[in-house]
Amino acid sequence: MEFKEIKNIINILNETDLIEIDVTFGKERVFIKKDNVVKQVLKSTKAPKKEEMSKKELIEIKSQNVGNIILLNKTGEPIVKKGQSIKEGEVLAYIESVGLKAEVKSPVNGIISDVLLADGDLADYGKILFLIEKA
Template identity: 30%
Template sequence: MDLKDIQNLIKFVAKSGASEVKLETDDVKITIKTGGEERSETTTYVQQIPVNAPMGQMPMQQQAPTAAAPAAEAASEDSKYITIKSPIIGTLYRKPSPDKPVFVEVGQNIKEGDVLCIIEAMKLFNEIESEVSGKVVKVLVDDSSPVEFDQPLFLVDPS
C-alpha cells in the first residue's frame, strides 16, 4: 500500500463520517480515527448589558462596512488560479532542511511532479508534489506551521 492509497483512504473516511476505521493487511496495519463522537459541545452565553443613552441624543445609525465588495473581487481573481491543498494533516516545511533554500518561490514556474513542500506526519516526511504545471502566484502557509487536511497551501496560475 503506497502513500496515495493511504491518502485516498483518509479522504474516504473523512467524507464518510465514520468515527473509526481499522485496516489490516499482511504488511500494514492502519487505524484512522476521526473526532466524530469525542467532540464535546460547548455552549457560550452572551449577556448584553443595556446602556441608557441620554434623552437629548439620538443614537447614530451605523452603516455596514463595504468590505464585501473587495472580498468578492479578490475571490473572483483567485478563481482563475488552481489551489493546491494539503492531502494530509501535519507540519508543513518549505525547505528540505534548515540550511537549504525553499522548494518553490512566488513567481517560479513549476511543472507536474515538482516537489512543492514537505509535510511531516507522525515522524514521516511526505513530499508534496505538484499535480499541475504553471506559475506559483501565492504561498498561503508559513514554513514550519501546522496544516489541516484539505487546507489550501499554494495558488498556481496554469496559463
C-alpha cells in the same frame, strides 16, 4: 468573567476585521487572536480585476495529510517561491506527521501565485497550501 462574556468577545472578533482582542475585567484578562493562516488567506483572496480573471486560471493545491508543512530545504532556502515557474510533478513542500514526510507535488505546469502557509504551520486535511497559475 463568565463564559457568555467570553463567547460574546469571540463573536465580536469573528464578525469584524479585527485580528486580536485583549480585554481586562478587574483582575481577569482575556486575549484572543485569530490564527495567522486566516490573516494570510484573507489577504490572498482579494477579488481579482476582470482582466486578471479572464487570463488566469488558479489551481488550489490542498493538503492531503495532517501535519506540519515544510517549505524550506536542508540549507534553509524555500523549496519554491512566489512567482517561480514549476512543472507538473515537482515537489512544492512536505507535510511532516509522526516523523514521516509526505511530498506535496504540483499537478500542473504553472507559476506559484501564492504560498498560503509559513514553514512549520499546521496543514490540516483539505487546507489550501498553494495557488498556482496554470500555464
